[in-house]
Amino acid sequence: MMASVLPDPTLLAHLRVAATPASLRMIRRVVREAALLAGAPEPWADDLMLAVDEACQNVVRHAYAGQPGDLCITLSRTPDGDGVAVEILDFAPTVDPSQVRGRDLDDVRPGGLGVHLIEALCEEAGFAAAPEGAGNLFRMVKRFANAAPQR
Amino acid sequence: MMASVLPDPTLLAHLRVAATPASLRMIRRVVREAALLAGAPEPWADDLMLAVDEACQNVVRHAYAGQPGDLCITLSRTPDGDGVAVEILDFAPTVDPSQVRGRDLDDVRPGGLGVHLIEALCEEAGFAAAPEGAGNLFRMVKRFANAAPQR
Amino acid sequence: MTVDISTRGNAAVAHLSGEVDLERSPGVRRALLDALGRRMPLVVDLSQVSYIDSSGIASLVEAYQTARKQSTPFILCAVSAAALRVMQLARLDKVFDIRPTLDDALAAV
């Protein structure tokens, strides 16, 4: 018999999958259930699910650009319990955050919407320092209190 | 820019959650999607989902017995690509495998069915050596080829 | 709501729905035992059960045994494919009184 490792009480779920289009379904299921576990209403959970899908598909399409690699998602309750924090970690080459920009929404053309959706649906979103040995860490926070600003 | 870490090509999904009844929904979603990713037909995926749910709820109810702790599930393609292997890791006190036994099916009473379901639905199921610092490792393999024996 | 209980003639009908798992089965168990406390025949409609695990099955077994002890009819009906699969694996499909439809079950109580 061994000592029990103390779990992190804010953890909702940690998921590691291959960064492929086919993994996104599973990612969406996990994000949705994690949001509901955190007490979110369904529309809120659906919005977080969309935002995280968009961030993950950017990892698949841009950060890895077709190269094989894994993607790790950690969903936690915010320390104040007022929302959900999401960390998306990849092992791809380092991305220049200044290149991550959506298109002008009035210039209607295919693509360039993912970043807008993420920013419209989350109160915080951006790159943070990735741990040694990893590639990029994208961090998002969505809070329960006020509806996300509709930018 | 850093070197990309080589991913494990057999990995379908790795999930870490709190070992609670409320986590089982998410676990089921992940197992089902992982089985479908591996190419399983839906009834096969549903069967694996049930077997893994049963093994995980045994961790919640018996291994942790109400104590807080995490549960890690790793789903992979078998090396021969003929099925899915599942590893369920906990950080609970060490379990005596000889105590893990279902009831006599002819002695109808509530409970004692989980182990039977796992054994009926999987070709392999049993405890393996847990890594240093962890509690118990339960390993299951379900193959595509022949239908699972109906014990 | 976990279990929707209604009255049809002299019988109580419990409609289970969705996923009856370790999180929800304590509520299902409680509702079935409460219904049996009224000593009316109990029909459990399982048509809307998309998933049931061993803990959900255990709730049904406990209700079945309670009903037997007090000689109250206890009938399952319209068992969904997902629920029937688990009952067959647990060899309970031959133990429970199972009817194809709610009307068949009501005619039998």
Added chain:
Amino acid sequence: MTVDISTRGNAAVAHLSGEVDLERSPGVRRALLDALGRRMPLVVDLSQVSYIDSSGIASLVEAYQTARKQSTPFILCAVSAAALRVMQLARLDKVFDIRPTLDDALAAV
């Protein structure tokens, strides 16, 4: 199947369903552009779309632009709540020609 295309009078009707995500949107894009290649008015029924992401929306935008270039009517109809939400966030609900029902769309082509 990813997209079910049928003909109604002089229009083609594409029924999208389920989750239109990065995995499935290339098939949707191909099916819509193929349908427009027939130079018939195209109505896209989105009533059964439970989820759509930016890649699915991009397929609709590309079809919309292709239709405009060749002066073929391109109408979306019966947009599910999930799909409308994304279009509103992307400010495309004012760009696409959106009709409440399939019949409304067919009357408009």
